[in-house]
Amino acid sequence: xxxxxxxxxxxxxxxxxxxxxxxxxxxxxxxxxxxxxxxxxxxxxxxxxxxxxxxxxxxxxxxxxxxxxxxxxxxxxxxxxxxxxxxxxxxxxxxxxxxxxxxxxxxxxxxxxxxxxxxxxxxxxxxxxxxxxxxxxxxxxxxxxxxxxxxxxxxxxxxxxxxxxxxxxxxxxxxxxxxxxxxxxxxxxxxxxxxxxxxxxxxxxxxxxxxxxxxxxxxxxxxxxxxxxxxxxxxxxxxxxxxxxxxxxxxxxxxxxxxxxxxxxxxxxxxxxxxxxxxxxxxxxxxxxxxxxxxxxxxxxxxxxxxxxxxxxxxxxxxxxxxxxxxxxxxxxxxxxxxxxxxxxxxxxxxxxxxxxxxxxxxxxxxxxxxxxxxxxxxxxxxxxxxxxxxxxxxxxxxxxxxxxxxxxxxxxxxxxxxxxxxxxxxxxxxxxxxxxxxxxxxxxxxxxxxxxxxxxxxxxxxxxxx
Amino acid sequence: xxxxxxxxxxxxxxxxxxxxxxxxxxxxxxxxxxxxxxxxxxxxxxxxxxxxxxxxxxxxxxxxxxxxxxxxxxxxxxxxxxxxxxxxxxxxxxxxxxxxxxxxxxxxxxxxxxxxxxxxxxxxxxxxxxxxxxxxxxxxxxxxxxxxxxxxxxxxxxxxxxxxxxxxxxxxxxxxxxxxxxxxxxxxxxxxxxxxxxxxxxxxxxxxxxxxxxxxxxxxxxxxxxxxxxxxxxxxxxxxxxxxxxxxxxxxxxxxxxxxxxxxxxxxxxxxxxxxxxxxxxxxxxxxxxxxxxxxxxxxxxxxxxxxxxxxxxxxxxxxxxxxxxxxxxxxxxxxxxxxxxxxxxxxxxxxxxxxxxxxxxxxxxxxxxxxxxxxxxxxxxxxxxxxxxxxxxxxxxxxxxxxxxxxxxxxxxxxxxxxxxxxxxxxxxxxxxxxxxxxxxxxxxxxxxxxxxxxxxxxxxxxxxx
Numbered sequence: 001x002x003x004x005x006x007x008x009x010x011x012x013x014x015x016x017x018x019x020x021x022x023x024x025x026x027x028x029x030x031x032x033x034x035x036x037x038x039x040x041x042x043x044x045x046x047x048x049x050x051x052x053x054x055x056x057x058x059x060x061x062x063x064x065x066x067x068x069x070x071x072x073x074x075x076x077x078x079x080x081x082x083x084x085x086x087x088x089x090x091x092x093x094x095x096x097x098x099x100x101x102x103x104x105x106x107x108x109x110x111x112x113x114x115x116x117x118x119x120x121x122x123x124x125x126x127x128x129x130x131x132x133x134x135x136x137x138x139x140x141x142x143x144x145x146x147x148x149x150x151x152x153x154x155x156x157x158x159x160x161x162x163x164x165x166x167x168x169x170x171x172x173x174x175x176x177x178x179x180x181x182x183x184x185x186x187x188x189x190x191x192x193x194x195x196x197x198x199x200x201x202x203x204x205x206x207x208x209x210x211x212x213x214x215x216x217x218x219x220x221x222x223x224x225x226x227x228x229x230x231x232x233x234x235x236x237x238x239x240x241x242x243x244x245x246x247x248x249x250x251x252x253x254x255x256x257x258x259x260x261x262x263x264x265x266x267x268x269x270x271x272x273x274x275x276x277x278x279x280x281x282x283x284x285x286x287x288x289x290x291x292x293x294x295x296x297x298x299x300x301x302x303x304x305x306x307x308x309x310x311x312x313x314x315x316x317x318x319x320x321x322x323x324x325x326x327x328x329x330x331x332x333x334x335x336x337x338x339x340x341x342x343x344x345x346x347x348x349x350x351x352x353x354x355x356x357x358x359x360x361x362x363x364x365x366x367x368x369x370x371x372x373x374x375x376x377x378x379x380x381x382x383x384x385x386x387x388x389x390x391x392x393x394x395x396x397x398x399x400x401x402x403x404x405x406x407x408x409x410x411x412x413x414x415x416x417x418x419x420x421x422x423x424x425x426x427x428x429x430x431x432x433x434x435x436x437x438x439x440x441x442x443x444x445x446x447x448x449x450x451x452x453x454x455x456x457x458x459x460x461x462x463x464x465x466x467x
Numbered sequence: 468x469x470x471x472x473x474x475x476x477x478x479x480x481x482x483x484x485x486x487x488x489x490x491x492x493x494x495x496x497x498x499x500x501x502x503x504x505x506x507x508x509x510x511x512x513x514x515x516x517x518x519x520x521x522x523x524x525x526x527x528x529x530x531x532x533x534x535x536x537x538x539x540x541x542x543x544x545x546x547x548x549x550x551x552x553x554x555x556x557x558x559x560x561x562x563x564x565x566x567x568x569x570x571x572x573x574x575x576x577x578x579x580x581x582x583x584x585x586x587x588x589x590x591x592x593x594x595x596x597x598x599x600x601x602x603x604x605x606x607x608x609x610x611x612x613x614x615x616x617x618x619x620x621x622x623x624x625x626x627x628x629x630x631x632x633x634x635x636x637x638x639x640x641x642x643x644x645x646x647x648x649x650x651x652x653x654x655x656x657x658x659x660x661x662x663x664x665x666x667x668x669x670x671x672x673x674x675x676x677x678x679x680x681x682x683x684x685x686x687x688x689x690x691x692x693x694x695x696x697x698x699x700x701x702x703x704x705x706x707x708x709x710x711x712x713x714x715x716x717x718x719x720x721x722x723x724x725x726x727x728x729x730x731x732x733x734x735x736x737x738x739x740x741x742x743x744x745x746x747x748x749x750x751x752x753x754x755x756x757x758x759x760x761x762x763x764x765x766x767x768x769x770x771x772x773x774x775x776x777x778x779x780x781x782x783x784x785x786x787x788x789x790x791x792x793x794x795x796x797x798x799x800x801x802x803x804x805x806x807x808x809x810x811x812x813x814x815x816x817x818x819x820x821x822x823x824x825x826x827x828x829x830x831x832x833x834x835x836x837x838x839x840x841x842x843x844x845x846x847x848x849x850x851x852x853x854x855x856x857x858x859x860x861x862x863x864x865x866x867x868x869x870x871x872x873x874x875x876x877x878x879x880x881x882x883x884x885x886x887x888x889x890x891x892x893x894x895x896x897x898x899x900x901x902x903x904x905x906x907x908x909x910x911x912x913x914x915x916x917x918x919x920x921x922x923x924x925x926x927x928x929x930x931x932x933x934x
Contacts, residue, residue: 039818231553233554
C-alpha cells in the first residue's frame, strides 16, 4: 500500500459526504484472460478502487453503505490448493483491516447487500464499468444490461471521484516523478538505439523491457513509428530509414498505477533536415508556449486555442496555411495538421479517469466539448486547478488520406495551400509531449531529468551517445 | 498470414465435414481494456479463429453456414477518423478474400444470420467463450446467460477443432521452433543475469523485454522466483540470495501465436549444494525418463505415473519417502513433492486449447481425469499421437503449508518421512521443463539450441558466462 490506512479512510469519508446517501459499489479489477481463462494479462487494479482502498488483490469489491454507516470489503479467501499454486496471501479480513474497513465478507454477501438496498428503494451507486466481467456481475446484481450501464452509472459518484482524484497531493506527485524517471530511461534508450536499419519493434520492445525490469508496465501501448502521422502508430518490424523521423510516444506506470507520458521525435540519422527543422521548430514553440500560459484559473480550452493560433501563424509563414488566423482556427482548418487535443489530465490512468466519462473529467457547465473535427479530440477544456497534472503535447502531421479527402472536397481551401501540402505527403509527423504540474502561480514540467527536446539538445545527444 | 488461403480453406472444409450441419460461429478476439475502454492490453487473437482464418484484426467473426454452403467474414470497416488514429487498413472484404472466404458483411448482419438459423431450428455451434465481451455478444445473439455458455457450447465443434489443432504439421513445428529460439535467448539471459543481489523482477522483466524486442510477447506471465515451491510464483522485488535456487518458467509466443515453454532451475551463486544436487538429479532423471518412453500409442497418463514411481523410488533412497512405491503412487503420496501434472499439450496456446475444456483436449472414453490431489492437475492422459507437442516438466517442491497440513492430519504418513521433510522447508523447488514433439517412433526435444539443464552443463555455463 502506498499510503497508510488513515489516508484511505479519509478519502472514503470525503466520498461519503459528497455522495450523501445510498449504497456505493467500487469494483476492483479481476484478472483479464488473454487466450484462455487461466492465461491472464499482467494484473492491473482499477485506479479508483486503488485510490480508495490501496489494495492490489484481484477479486475484491468495496461496499459503502452510507445510510447505515457501514463499510465492507468483499472477496473470497483462498484454500490450500490455491496456496500450492499462488503461495499464502493475507485473508480478506486482513486486507480490510489494512485499508481501515470495518467489515469483510465473502462474495456471496454482495448480492444480499445490493438486493436489500434495492428492496428498500435506496440508490445503488456504481461507476461506468469498462471490464466486461464486471458488466456481467453488475447485470446479475442490478438487472441492468451492459449496454445501458454507462448511462445508468451514478453521476453523484462519478463527480465525487473526479473531485478527489483530479487534484494530486505532493505524495502523489512524488509517485508520478518515479514514473517519469522510468520514462526518462525509456526515452533516452530509444534515442540511443535510434539509427537506420534498427527495427521499430526492437526499440519499442526494448524500452518496454525497461519498465518490466523495474516490475512496472508501460502506461499504454508504446507508439513508435516512422509514420508519426498515424496517431496510434504501433511499432512494425520495418527497419528505420535514413533521413526520416522516429516518433516515440511512451510512458511508464508504477506498481501504484501512477503514470508518465512523453513523446519525442528524433531524426533517425541524428541530424534534422532543413524541412524537418522548419516544422519541428513550430511544435517546439507551441510546446514551450504552454509552459508560459498554463496556470490555475485559465481554461485549458483557451490554452489549446492559443497553441492552434500560434501554429497557424507559423504555418502561414511557411506557406502551408493562409488567410485570417482567427477565422482559420475558429473553422478548424488547423486540424489538418493538428487533429488532436493539446493534452489530457494524467494521474493513476494515463488519460486520467477517462473511463468515468471525458465529459465529466474535462468539461463543465462553462466549457462544453466540441463536435468539430480535431477539437472533438480535446479531452479537457475547463479551468485549470493547482495540483492538476496535464500533458502538453502539440504535434504537426501530414496525413495523406486526410490531405486527399479535404483536397477533393475543397474543405478549408481558403486556409490551406494544398499544392504545397502535396509535397509534404512523405514527411510523417512530429509531436513533443511532456507532463506538467499546475502550481499556485503557473506550471512546471515534471521529471527531474529532462528528456532532450530542443533541436540542438537532440542533435547533441545523438552525436554524443555511446552505444 | 502464416499460410496461404488454400490452407485456411482446407481447414474450414475439414471442420464442416466433421461438424456436419448447422451454423458455426468462430469469434475473433477484440481488444481487451486494461484501465479504461481505450487503453488496451497487447492484442492477442483467439487461437482457433487464427487457425481457421489467419487474420489478426480485432472485431471479426467467422460464420460458416454448413447447410447452405455459405461462409462469411463479419466485421466493420473503419472510417476517416479511424484512419487518422490507426492508419489505413484492408477492408473486411479484402481480409475475407485473403482467407478464401466468399462473403463479407458488417457486424449488424451477424444477428440476422443467427436469428434466421434459430428460427429454422438449426443448431448454432460456438466454442466456450473465455473473453467476457464475447460472452455478452453471445448472450445477446442466443439468449444464453454467460454462466451457462460453457456447458451449452457445441461438443461437435469442440471435438472437430481439437482433432485438427492437436496434430501439428511440419510448418507449424517450424513456427514453434521460432518460439523456442526466442525462449532459448530468454532463458540463457536469465541464467547470465542470475547472481546474488539482482532482483527477481529485474531478470523476469529483462527477459520479457527480449520477447517484446522481437515484436512478440511471452506465452504466459513469467514465473521467476527463489520460491520455486510456489507453482505460479510471480517475480518479486526481492534480491536473489546466495545459496538458494532461482526457478524460471518462461516462454515466448510468436506473432502467429505459436508458443514455447521451458523451465530451468539455476543455483544463484553458480554451484549446486550437495543437498540441491540430490534433489536436482532426481528431477533430471525424471525429465530424461520421459524422452525414453514417450511415443505414439502410449498413454500420457502412464508416462506421468512412470515418472511418479521413479521419483518415489529416488525419494525413498534419500529417506524422504518410505513404504511400497506402487502403493504410495496409487494413493497419491508423491503429490506432496510433485503436486502437478507431468506436462500439457502445447501449440497456439501454451496450454494448448485449454479454453475448449481440458476434459476434451486431454482425455477420452479410455482415460478419464482424476480427482486425486496432484493427479487432478494432470492436463492430459490419453494416448499420444505423432505430431503432438507436449511439455515434459517434472518437479520436486517443498511446500511448507502443505507439509504442515498433511503432517497435522497424518495424511500419507505411511509413505512420507515428515521428520526429515521438516528440515527441507527452506529448500524451495526444482522443475526442469522442455517441449517435446511426438515422432513416428518416439519423441524429440524441440529447440535447435539446448538450454543447459544437466547439472554439470549448468555449472559450466554459469562459470563461463561473460556478463
